Amino acid sequence: SPSHAGPLQTAVTDLTMAFVIPGSSDSGRRVVGKVAPKAADLADACTCLPDGASEQDVLAMHDPEGIRGVMRATLRSTFLPLESLESYFGAGPAAYFSFLDSYIRSLAVPAIAATILWLRRRRIGHHGAGKVLAPLLIAAWALHFVKKFPKQGCYRRALEAEAKAAPAKKGEEMSMRQASKGVAAVLASTAGTAALLLGISSVMVVSLNSQGYIVNRKSRFAVPLLQKMAGDKGIFDANHPVKSLIPAAIHSLVINHLGEWYVSAVQRLSEMDGTGRRGVIIRRLLFEALDAFLPIWWIAAVRRDKAMLVGEIQSIYMIDEVRRMATESVLPYVLQAFNRFRSGRGVFADVADLVDRPEDLDEWDDFNDWLEMVTQFGYLVSLGWVVPITFQWAFLSNYFEARSDVFHMCFCCRRPFPGAPADVATWRRTIEIIGYGGAAWNIVVASYAARRLLRKRSAA
Numbered sequence: 209s210p211s212h213a214g215p216l217q218t219a220v221t222d223l224t225m226a227f228v229i230p231g232s233s234d235s236g237r238r239v240v241g242k243v244a245p246k247a248a249d250l251a252d253a254c255t256c257l258p259d260g261a262s263e264q265d266v267l268a269m270h271d272p273e274g275i276r277g278v279m280r281a282t283l284r285s286t287f288l289p290l291e292s293l294e295s296y297f298g299a300g301p302a303a304y305f306s307f308l309d310s311y312i313r314s315l316a317v318p319a320i321a322a323t324i325l326w327l328r329r330r331r332i333g334h335h336g337a338g339k340v341l342a343p344l345l346i347a348a349w350a351l352h353f354v355k356k357f358p359k360q361g362c363y364r365r366a367l368e369a370e371a372k373a374a375p376a377k378k379g380e381e382m383s384m385r386q387a388s389k390g391v392a393a394v395l396a397s398t399a400g401t402a403a404l405l406l407g408i409s410s411v412m413v414v415s416l417n418s419q420g421y422i423v424n425r426k427s428r429f430a431v432p433l434l435q436k437m438a439g440d441k442g443i444f445d446a447n448h449p450v451k452s453l454i455p456a457a458i459h460s461l462v463i464n465h466l467g468e469w470y471v472s473a474v475q476r477l478s479e480m481d482g483t484g485r486r487g488v489i490i491r492r493l494l495f496e497a498l499d500a501f502l503p504i505w506w507i508a509a510v511r512r513d514k515a516m517l518v519g520e521i522q523s524i525y526m527i528d529e530v531r532r533m534a535t536e537s538v539l540p541y542v543l544q545a546f547n548r549f550r551s552g553r554g555v556f557a558d559v560a561d562l563v564d565r566p567e568d569l570d571e572w573d574d575f576n577d578w579l580e581m582v583t584q585f586g587y588l589v590s591l592g593w594v595v596p597i598t599f600q601w602a603f604l605s606n607y608f609e610a611r612s613d614v615f616h617m618c619f620c621c622r623r624p625f626p627g628a629p630a631d632v633a634t635w636r637r638t639i640e641i642i643g644y645g646g647a648a649w650n651i652v653v654a655s656y657a658a659r660r661l662l663r664k665r666s667a668a
Contacts, residue, residue, distance in 0.1 A: 354643035420446025589646025
């Protein structure tokens, strides 16, 4: 193996190495360390870094055999091979895959129940029992899931590892809070977050007008010009198969740019009040919740249009799920293939060629993966009773989503450094809040439906 004292002066492509120290050119690249087929081996290889180099200066290299083994086990298994994933990627990524695997398994029972309700919908619907039974089943499922998934082996080990690292993290948070101005900083940060969300809500209300969600001209949120444009024969005609896509595309572009700006803003606010990464996650969740649930809330609570609500929920699963997998795995891989073609290395590269240059891969970040699953869980526990068949769609889409995520980590992302997982407890608490809140909401819905059913029977 290379000496600790000095860098390698020539381009090295030996894939029995663990790290790459990028340079301004190929001749400046340095490869150090021994092969690291497991996350634990990668951690041990950190001792081979040259003097003056830290983990922030280097990129971890994938192990070709490790990638092949993970993908082979993933494609051959009915559920995710959590032990293989934890062994190769480490505790942090394994915690997400453990949650996803538990989530997919838990969806099997409500998917079967929803299928039975759908097959017997005429008989059950005639008596109105389905409107009472469906919310109660969803409440029971949500409560069972939030209690069970943290107990799975990989997730439990990640929680324990994060708890062991908690004293150091608390020390960092305390130093951040001491650097802040105490209560004044918290109040200023809270006010800043509220102002940001209010401004973003205004942009989303404008988008709702342009997409034809807000049709009442007397509404306090109405923008008459945009309502006219979204009306019949307008340039944004909400009922036209092509014109209706224009405001949706504009909304997506605007929200993406706003999201980037919002993230940088909330990072500064979290530094101000000393909440750190946890504060950033919570604030980003609030932003994403607005984007995901505001149109549905408007249809359900303001317009009270059940047919449109059903169509909106169906579009989420039939279109958005496919878009997600395409943008997460297919598009990044195609872009990397195009870059390989431009550099003369061929379109369809061998695994060894893929892992040789980790600087060409994207940095791994699990926030969007967690966010997508948490948002879907929120949809199911709050609106699953409206369209119970969404449980079947969720089960099937998540089955393919899991394999798409593994492919994305193996072929599109740099190998994450081993270490104490971060934010696992934060995501667990978020899921628990959504699960318990959703269970309470479904019990309220079932109670309301039961009262209406009793009134109809007494009147009859």
